[in-house]
Amino acid sequence: MIPLQYYLLLAGILFAIGAYGIMTLSNGIRLLMCVELMLNAANMNLIAFSTHINDASGQVFALFSIALAAAEAAVGFAIILMVYRLRAKIDIENIKLLRW
Amino acid sequence: MMDPNLTTIDFRMYAHWIVLLPMIGFLLELLIGKYWWRKGGMFATLSIFGSMIISYGCLYNVYVQHLGFWEYSWPWFYDGIVAGFVVDPLSLAMVCMVSFVSFFIHFYAIGYMSHDCAKNVYFAETALFTGSMFGLVLANNLLQLFIFWEMVGVCSYLLIGFWWHKPEAAAAGKKAWMSCAVGDCLFLLGIAMMYTIMVKQGITSEIISFNAIFQNLEHLSHEALFGVSALTIICILFMCGVLGKSAGFPLHVWIPDAMEGPTTVSALIHAATMVTAGVYLIARAFPIFLAAPNALMIVAFMGAFTALYASTLGLVVNDLKRIFAYSTISQLGYMIAILGCGAVLGVASVAYALFHLVAHAFFKALLFLSSGSVLHGIGNIRDIKEMGGLLKGMRWTGYAMLAGALALIAFPLTAGYYSKDRIIEDAYIYATHGGDLGYMVWIFLVLGVILTATYTFRAWYLAMTGEPRSYPAIHPHECGFWMKTTLVVLSFFAIFLGIITGGGKDFWHFLEETFVHETHTATGIYPGLNLHEIAHLGGNTLMHHGAHPPSWVIYLPLLLMIAGLAIATTVYYKNRIDVSKYVKKDNPLYQILWNKYYLDYLFKDIIAEKIIMTVFTFWDVLDRYVIDGVVNLLSWITIQSGQVSRKLQTGIVQNYATAVIFGVSMLMILVIMIRGG
Amino acid sequence: MVDYTALLPEGLLIVTAAIVLLAGLFITQKKILGYITLVGLLASLGLILKDWNLTATFDSAPFYGAIVVDPFSQIFGAMFLIVGVLVAIAALKAYGDNPRQDEFYSMMLLATVGMMVVAMSKDLLALFIGFELASISTYALAGFDKRDPKSIEAALKYFLIGGLSSSLMVFGISYIYGLTGSTNIDTIASVFGANPGLAATPAILLAMVMLIAGFGFKMAFVPFHMWAPDTYEGAPSIVSALLAAGSKKMGFAAAFRLFIVGLVAMKVDWYIAFMILAVVTMTVGNILAVVQTSVKRMLAYSSIAHAGYIAVVFVVVAYWNAPDSAVNLAVTGGLMHAFSHAIGKAAAFIAVAAIAYMILSKDKVDDPNHVENYDGLGKRAPMTAFLFALLLCSLAGIPPLFGFTSKFVLFLSTIEAGLLGLAIICVLNSALSVYYYAKVVMRMYWGEPKGEAFVESSTYTFVLAIAVIALIVLFFAPGDMVYQWAETAAHAVTGV
Amino acid sequence: MTLGESFEMIVFAVLAVVLIFTAIMVVASKEIVHSALYLLGAFAAVAMLYILSNAAFVGIVQIFVYIGAIGILVLFAVMLTTREVGG
C-alpha cells in the first residue's frame, strides 16, 4: 500500500508543472495540454483519496471529470482551430485585441 | 386723564396712520405715480401732509389738551415682539419736526425734481423714507425701531444713488450703507443681548419694548457679561449703531460722499431727519444709558470729539454741500455730547438735545435747500471756488442761506442761539460735576463754535459775495415758486423758532416730562420713572435744580462766535489776509485736513482694498484650490489609479492565468497568516 | 414511484434543446426555433413560478441526495430562466437570419440547464457537472461569431482560464472529499461541525482557497476576473448578457451552496479573506469601469463590481460576530441583488447589442460600443436610450428600480452584522459607480447627435421594456414577494 | 513491508519518475509534436497509477478517453495548426 502522501505529492507536482506551463507557454495547444495535466493531477488526488478511504464516489467523480475534460478539450480545440483559421497562428501572446 | 368736556378727535389713536399714510403714498407713487398727476410727487406730498395733520393733532392732544402719553401695540411675530406706537413728547417733537420738514422738502422737490424722468421713483423713495422715519420715531420697542432704522438706511442708499448712472453716486450709496452696516450689526447684537437679558428676567410680554425695559432696569442692571455690566455693553453696541447712523467719528465718512444724491435728499435725509435718528435713539433709550455705568461718558466724549473733528474738516472743503455736511456731523456731535451730559443733567439733556435737533433740522434743511437752489441756478456747480457774487442774481436764495448760516453759528436770537449755547453752558455744568473728561467735552464744544462760525461764513462769503469766478456764476437764475416758498417758510423757523418757543423754555419743559410722567396703554399704565434712582444704578448722580454756570461761560460762546465771524469776514469778505500761502499742499496741517485725517484712506485704501480684498482673494484660493481641490484631487486619484491599473489588463492570457495562480497563493498566505495570528 | 415533477422545468429545457437541435436539421425557416426556445423557457419559468413558495420536499433518493429542489434552486432557476427569456427574445432579432441559430439556441438552453443544475445541487459532483455543462456551452457561445476575431479571442481566453479554474476546482474538491470522505455538502458540513480542528488544517484551507478561485472565476472575483472584461467585450453582446447575468450568477449559486453551509459550519476566521476579496473586487471593478471608453467593457467591469457587492454575503456569513438575522438578511440581500442584477445586466448588454446594431446600420464606425458613438442617442433612439438609462439607474442603485431595493437590503445586512468599515466601503463604491453610469447617460442625453434618427428595433425595445417594467414593478408592490422568496431560500441554504 | 508492497513501491516510483519527466517535457519540449507525445506518455503513466491504486476501471477509462480521444485530438490539432514541424 503506497502512502497517501506520495500520491498527493505526486499530484501536487503534476499540478505545479501544469500551472507553470500555463503561466509561461505561449502556444495555445500547449496551454491546453497543461490544463489537461492539471486536471489529471486533480483526478489522481480523487483516486488516491478514494482508495485511501475506501469509498467509490471519488472514482465516480474522477470518471465524470475525465468525461467532461474530454468534452472541454473538444470545444477547446475547436476554438483554437478557429483562432488558427483567422490568424494563421496560435501564438497567444499576440492575441490581445481585447485589453485594458 | 381724558377730559370729557373736550369734544375733539383723539389723534393719538391714529398714530399708526402717520406711518401708514406715506407707505401708501410710496405704493401709489411706485405703481401709478408715473401715469398720473404731473408724473409723480403728488401722492407722496399729500400723504405726508396727512401725516403732518395727524402729528400736529397728537401734539394738540398732548400739549394743549393734556390728554396724557399714549402707547399701544399689537402682537407681531414670535412671542413678545410687538408692533407698537408711542405718543409722548419725545416722539411728538420728532414726528412734528419730521413731518413738517419733510412736507416742505417734498414741496420744494416738486420744483427741484421737475425735470427728472424718474420723478415718481424719487417721490416713492422719499415717501417710503418719511414713513420709515415716522415708524422709527413712533416705535415703542427696540426691534421696530431697528427695522425702520434699517429702512431709512435703505432709502438713504437708494436716494444717494438716485442718479444711479453716475458711478460716484452708486459708490457713495454703497459706502453709506457699509458704514452704517458696521454700526447696525453691532446695534442688532445689542438688541439680541437685550432680548436675552430680558428673557432671563422672565419678561415675556412686549419683551423689548422701551417701557418694559425701563420698568425692569433695576433687575437688568445686575446682569453682567464678560465681567462688565451688560447694560454698558448693550449701550456701547447701541452707540455703535448711533455712530453709523448719526455720522459719529469714525463712521462719519459716508456723509460727505452722500452729497452725490439730489440736494433735496441731502436736506431731508442727511441733514434734517435720518441722521438725527441716532440722537433720537439715545434720547429714547436714555434711561438705559443712564442706568449703564460709564455709558453716557462715552457718549459725551464721542459726541464732543466728533463735533470738533468735523468742524476742522469743514474749514478746508470747497464743495458747498460738503461744507454743510461736515457742519451736520459737527452739530450732531453737539447733540450727542449733550445727551452724554445727561449723566448729570438728567432728562433735561434730552430736552436740550432735542431742541437743538429740531432747530438744526430747520436751519440745516434751509442751508441745503438754498444750496440746492444755488446748484439749480448755476448748473450743478458745487465748488465754492467757482461761485461768487451770487447774491446779486439770487436774492431769495442768498438771504435764505444767510438766515440758515446765522442760525447755524448761533447768532443771537436765532434758533441756533437758544439751542446751541444752552448745550455749551450745560456741558460746563457737566464738566464741573463730571471730572476732567467733562472739561474736555466742554473745551471741544467751545472750540467747535469758533470753527463753525468761520467755515460757515467762509462758504457764504465765497459763494454769495465778491466777483463771479466762473461763467455759470455770472448769470445765475433764481428758483421758482415751489422752492421759494419753502425757503421762506424754513427761513422763518430758522430765525424765529427760539423766540416762538420762549427761548426754548416751552419746548424744554414739554420734553422734560418725557420719562418721568406715566404712559397710558390700552391695558394699563406704565408709571413714570424715577430717574434719580435709575442714575444710581449706573453710578451716576443727577444734579438737582439750581446750578448755573458762571456768566463768563455763558458769554464765551457768543464771543467766540463773533471771533469766528470776524475771521471769516476778514479773510473771505474783506480779503485782508491772503490765506493762499497757508492753503498749500506742502503745509502738513492743511494736508492732513485736506485728506480728512487719512481716515478715508485708511478705510478704503487700506482696510477695504488692501486687507479685505487680499483676504477675499486668499479666500477664493482657499475655496477653489484647497476645499474644492480636495474634492477634485479625490476624483483625480480615482481616475488615475484606474488609468494605471488598467494597464495590468494586458490582454495576454498567460498573465491572466498567472493572476489566478497568484491570487490563489496570496489568498493561501493570507489565510495561513490569519490563522497563525 | 418517485415524483419527478419537481424536475420538470429542467427536463423541459433539455427536451426543448433536443427539439431545437433536431428540428434545426430539417427546418429551413429557422426563426421558428427561436420561438420554440422561447416557449420552452417560458413554460419552464411558469412551472417554477407556479411553485415559487415550494414547501414539499423533493425526493432526491434516485440521485443519492445529489440534487434538491428548494426555494434556493427555484429562485436561481427563475433568475436563469428570466435571463434566458430575455436573451432568447433578443436573439430572435440578433440571430434571426443566422443559419446556425439552432446551435445557439440549443447551447443556450443547455447552458441554462447547467446553471439550474448547479443551483439544485447538494453534492459537489452534481455541482461540478452542472458547472461544466454551463461552462462548455458558454465557451462555444462566446465564440459564436466565428468571423469576428474579438469573439474568438474572447472564447479562447474564457476557455483557457475556465479550464484552469475548473482544474483548480476539482483539485480543491478532491481535498475536501479526501478529508471528509464525502462529496455531499450536508455531510461535509456535518463533518466540519463535528471536528472543529479539521477545518483549520492546511489541506482544507488550500481546498477552500482553490474552490474560491474556481468559483471566483465564474463570479469574476479579483484577481480571478481578468478574463471577464475581455470576454464580455469580445463575445456577442447577447452572449455577454448570458455570461454576466446567468453564468456569473451560477458561480454565486455554487458558492452560496458550498461556502455558506461550509462557512457556517467551519467557524474559522474566513471573513477577513472574504472581506479583502469583496473590497478589492468591488473597488477594482469600479475604478477600472471609470476609465473605460467602451460601454460594453464598462458594463463588464461594473459586473465585476457587482460581484464584489454580492461577495459581501460571504463576509457577513463568515463573520463570527454576525447575528443569525444578519446572516439571513445578507443571503437574502445577496439573492435579491443577484436577481436584480441578473435582469438589469442582461438587459443592459442587450441594450448595448441593440445600440451597436443601430449604430452599425447607420454610421461607419470601427467600434460601435465606444462611448462616443452614444452621443445624442436620446434623440436618435429615444426609446432605447430611455430604457438603457433606466437600466443603468437600476445597476447604479437609484430608485425607483429594483436595483435600489436589492442593494438597500444587501448593504443593510452589513450594518446588521456590525461590519462598519465594509459598509462604508460598499456605499462609497456604489456612489463611485454612479459616475460611470452617469457618464453614459450624459453622452446619450446631452451629447451632440452624430447623425439622423435610428429606426429602433421593436424586438430589442420589447426586451428592454420587459426588463425595465419588471424592475420598476418589483420596486413597488411585489418586491416584498421577491424578498420573502429570497428569505425562504436563504433559510434553506443557511439552515439558521 | 511485504514483498508486494515493495514491488508496488518500486512500480510507483518508476511511474512517478516517468510521469514527472513526461510532464516536464510537455512543458519544456521545443517541438510541439513531441510535447503532444509526452503528454500521451503522461496520461499513460497516470492511468497506470490509477490501476496501481485499485481503480482499474478508471484507469481503463483514462486510457480510452485521454489517450484515445484527447491525445489524438491534441495530435490532430497540432497537425492542423502547424504548417511545418517546429511551428
Added chain:
Amino acid sequence: MGLITILMLVLLAGAILSLLTKTTAQARGVALVSSFGALAISILMYLTYDANFNTITNYAFEESGTWMPSIGIGYHVGVDGISLPMVLLATIVCALCAIYSWSEGKRPNQYFALLLLMDLTLIGVFVSLDFFMFYVFWELTLLPMFFLIGIWGGPRKDYSAIKFLIYTHIASVLMMLGIFALYYFHGASTGFYTFDIPTLVNAYKDGILPISQYWLDFIFITIMFGFMVKMPSVPFHTWLPDAHVEAPTIGSIILAGVLLKMGGYGLFRVLLPMMGVASTWFIYLIALFGLMSILYSPFAALAQKDLKKLVAFSSIGHMGFISLGVAASVLAGMDPARVVAHTGAMFQMFSHGIITCVLFGCCGVIEHHTHTRIIDDLGGLTKKMPKLAILMVAGFFASLGLPLCSGFVAEFGILSGSYHTMPIFVILAAISIPFTAGYHLWAVQRTLFGPYNEYLGDVKEIKWYEFTPLAIWVIIFVILGIYPAPIIDMMQTTTEYFLLSGDILPIGGIHVPPGGAVPW
C-alpha cells in the same frame, strides 16, 4: 386616498403627460395645470391644517399603508408645522417656475416633465414618514436636477452635473448607513423591524436602543453628514456653486429654493430629537458648521466674478443660520428664547426659499437678455431694464437681511434667540452682516448702477412671464416680512411642541455638563 397622495399623483400624471406632448405650448399647458393643481392642493392643505394634529404619532393628512412588510417598509406620509410650509414652498416655487419657463424651446416636453418630477420628489421628501420612502425621494431629487443641469446647462455642465450627482450621492449613501443602523438596532431590541421615522427616532431618543455611545454617535454623524452636504455646509459646499453656475435658471431656483431645504428639513425632522442622546458636542459641531458657512460665504462671494456664483454663496451663508439656530435652540436655556431661535430657523427655510428664487430669477433674466453673468461685463442695467432693477434690488436687499422682508424676521429670531446659549457664535455671526451687505451691494452696484455698458448692445426689458413670478415672490417675501404670522404661527406651534412638550427634547433643553461640550 388622502390629499398628499392626490398631490403627488397630480404631479406624477403631469410629468408623464408632459413627456408625451410635442410642442412647447402643450407641455407648458400640462405643466401649468399640474403644478398649479398641486399648488391648489397644498393651499387647501394649508387652509385646513389643524395645528392640534401636531404630535409625534399623529400628523395632519396622515396616510399609511404597507409596502414591503417583510422588512418593515411602509407607505407613510403626513405633514406637520414644519413640513407643510415646505410643501407649500415647493409647490409655490415650482408653479411659478412653470410660468417663468413660458417660452422654453429646447426639448420642452422633457423640460416640463423634469420640473414636475422635481416638484414631486421634493414634496415626497417633505411628506415621507418612512425612512425608506424618505431616502428614495431624497435620492430621486438628484435625477431631475442632474438632467436639468445637464441638458439645459452651461458650458461646464458635464463637470458640474456629475459633481453634483456624485457629491450629494456619497453623502446620502453614508446617511443611509446611519438609517440602517437605526433600523437594525431598533429591530433587534424590540423585535419589530420598521423604517417608520417617528418610531425609529423615538426609539433613539428614548434610549431604548441597546447600543454603545459609539453606535449612537455613528448614527447621528452619518445622518448629519447627509444633511450637511445637502444644506450645504462649509466645507462640504463646493458642489453648490458649480451646480448653480451651470444649471439653467429654474434649476438654480429649485436647487437653492427648495432642494437645499431638504437638508434643513432633515435637521428638524430627524436629527433634532436625536440631539439629546448623541454626544453633546455634536450640537456644537452643527453650530460650528453653521457658523463656518455664515462667515465663509461673504468672503467667498466677494471674490466671485460670476453673479450667479455670488448668489450661490449667499445661499450657503443663509443656510448656515439654520444650523446655528437649531443647535442653539436645543441647548438648555430659557424657553422663550429657544422657541424664538428655533422658529426663526424654521422660518429661515421658508423665507430663504422664496428670496433666493428672486435672486436666481434675476440672474437668469440678466443672462437671458445680456448673454453674460460676469459682473464686470455688466453695469447700468437700470437704464434698459428698470423693472428688473426694482425686483433685483428688492431681492438683494431681502437677501442681505433687510427688515420688512422675511429674511430679517428669521435672522433676528435666530440671532437673538441663540445668544443666550451660544453667545460667541452669535457675535461672530453678527460680524458677517456687514460683509454680507457688502457683497450684495457690490453686486447691485456693479450690475444695475453706474454707466450703462454699451458693449451689451440693445438689451430688452424683462418679459412678462419672467416678471410675474419674480414679482409674486417679491410680494410673498415682503408680506411675510411685514406679517409673518401665516407661516410662522404654524411653525411656532410645532416648535413649542418640539422644544417644550418633552416629547421630542428633554424639557428645558439639553444640558451640557461643564467642560463636557467638547471631547477634548
